Amino acid sequence: MPTHFTGSRAEMRTLDTFIKLTRCTNSLFTRLTERNTLGDITPSQFAVLEAIYHIGSMTQGEVSSKVLKSGSNMTTVIDNLERDGLVRRERDAKDRRVIHVHLTEAGTSKLEAVLPGHIAALVEEFSILSVSEMEALGNICKKLGKGRESK
Amino acid sequence: MPTHFTGSRAEMRTLDTFIKLTRCTNSLFTRLTERNTLGDITPSQFAVLEAIYHIGSMTQGEVSSKVLKSGSNMTTVIDNLERDGLVRRERDAKDRRVIHVHLTEAGTSKLEAVLPGHIAALVEEFSILSVSEMEALGNICKKLGKGRESK
């Protein structure tokens, strides 16, 4: 199933693992998308709403780093959310460079309408794994995600 | 580190695992991008070149499904690759709906120039895991990627 690459044993092992990891997340996200649990908001929009919902109002820059997206990108995503009335921008009174992003009523209810189904879909997708497999996956991902130099 | 969500134990465990998986692949891909091992081609372009390089000339639709991207997307990616002379389109003589995509000389050398560094970067990133961890990760991902209904 992997590639037709021929290399050292370590290279083969790494490529094989990498491809399985990539395919796994790809098809997992595809299946989640197909379930359409998010309704008419996009995954990015969901991520932003969800972050603000759980953490509270944040600076636009804080939202970017929470959601692991670039700042320039966050501008457009929040533009669209604001256009749809789901969030509200507010200039900081003291430091007028920063913008605070708040959920509106509509944003809160939109998220609350969507969140349970999303979580249920996740639980269902992951139910193919045993508890110990989930723990192992979590631990290995944590290690791999952290990387070498992040001491 | 996960979210502030409060739910059943199964929900918490699932969310925690999901977030670790997502963060892991996110930061892994970010680090790979920062290494800039692909030079001036994009990840999508690399994926297409790599697929054709290893599997051989393919129909545009076959490339789409290999790379797990939509057909409409593949049109533009291959447009850009063709513009840069890395790939060549060729109508099928018998079935004129079909387009075969071939690597050009330039495409082959571009890929061969870039592939070793890419693999080396992968090996380095994954070297933080032990062999048995890589195997466990691969197996769990295979299971999770396959999903419930794909018997």
Place this chain on the structure above:
DNA sequence: TGATAATATTTCGACATCAAACTATCTGAC
């Protein structure tokens, strides 16, 4: 104070991505 550095966001250009509508071509049933 006033020049310079730092920070937060926006703008711009290029690419990616998908769904839906469309074109061209082929196949099969009649």
Place this chain on the structure above:
DNA sequence: GTCAGATAGTTTGATGTCGAAATATTATCA
């Protein structure tokens, strides 16, 4: 043979994504 439906790609429109350069504002410090 012809026409309906299937199939391969393309186009279009909306969103997302990044990096680099621009803008606006605030902080620093000589």
